[in-house]
Amino acid sequence: MYKFIPILKSPLWGGEKIATYKQIATDRRQIGESWELSGVEGDVSVVAEGPDAGKTLTELLARDKERLLGNRNYERFGTEFPLLIKFIDAREDLSIQVHPDDRLAWERHRSKGKTEMWYVVAADEGAHLRSGFTRQVTPAEYEKSVADDTITDLLTDHEVRPGDVFFLPAGRIHSIGAGSFIAEIQQTSNITYRIYDFNRRDA
Structure with a gap:
């Protein structure tokens, strides 16, 4: 069994739950x-x-091959580990x-690409997740809603509780809402097309 050093990220919307958890x-x-x-990468x-302290996951796969990944997965992915597993704590x-x-x-x-799944670990009162449009939307409606800050009105908004699970195939519009603390399991990819960010600016 391996234990890995967590890779911590501090975006603008990050919370305070992960270190304690x-x-x-x-x-x-x-x-x-x-x-x-x-x-x-x-x-x-x-x-x-x-x-094996200090060795990377890539080095382990290069050495242990199918013993670590399984025969079929190793044939398909080689030394590229196919999943990215993370915790996400959304203060905003x-x-x-x-x-x-x-x-x-x-x-x-x-x-x-990036298909992903969310498991809700904890949720503040009112915590929510957005997944998919509420109805068929034309390209013109979509562009207008981004321009006039009404894009969230077109999205399905789910209030969440611990234990809830969401599957998000690549291509589905979505957003993790404030108060959600989730485990995310996804393909090994860090490609995100940001559609709308509430007019925030970083430092």
């Missing part, structure tokens, strides 16, 4: 994401302890976004 001693604030297992997980709403499927991601970025 994972019992991480850190002075870092506003942790929005903790990548638990990642083969994403530039953010590959590193073994935390034991005889995340951007309205969409991810490409495998075909489009390969054409544009030479990357895998």
Whole structure:
């Protein structure tokens, strides 16, 4: 069994739950994401302890091959670990976004697409997630709603509770809402098309 060093991210919308939940001693604030297992280039997980401490997930796959990934998965993915597993703590709403499927991601970025799944670990009162349009929307309606800040009115908004599960195929518009603390399991991809971000500006 391997334990990996979490890769912590501090976006504008990040909260304060992850360090406590994972019992991480850190002075870092506003942790929005903790990548638990990642083969994403530039953010590959590193073994935390034991005889393989310091080795990357990629190095383990190169050495152990199908013994680590299984025969069929190794035939399909080789030394590219197929999943990215993370915790997300949203103090504020995340951007309205969409991810490409495998075909489009390969054409544009030479990357895998991004289908994902959310498991709600904890939820503040009023916590919510957005997934998909409420109805058929024309391209003109879509463009107008982004321009006049009404895009959220067109999206299905779900109040969430611990234990809820959402499947989001690539191509579905979505957003993680304020107060949601989730585990996200997704394809190994970090490609996000941000549609609308509530007119926020970073530092």
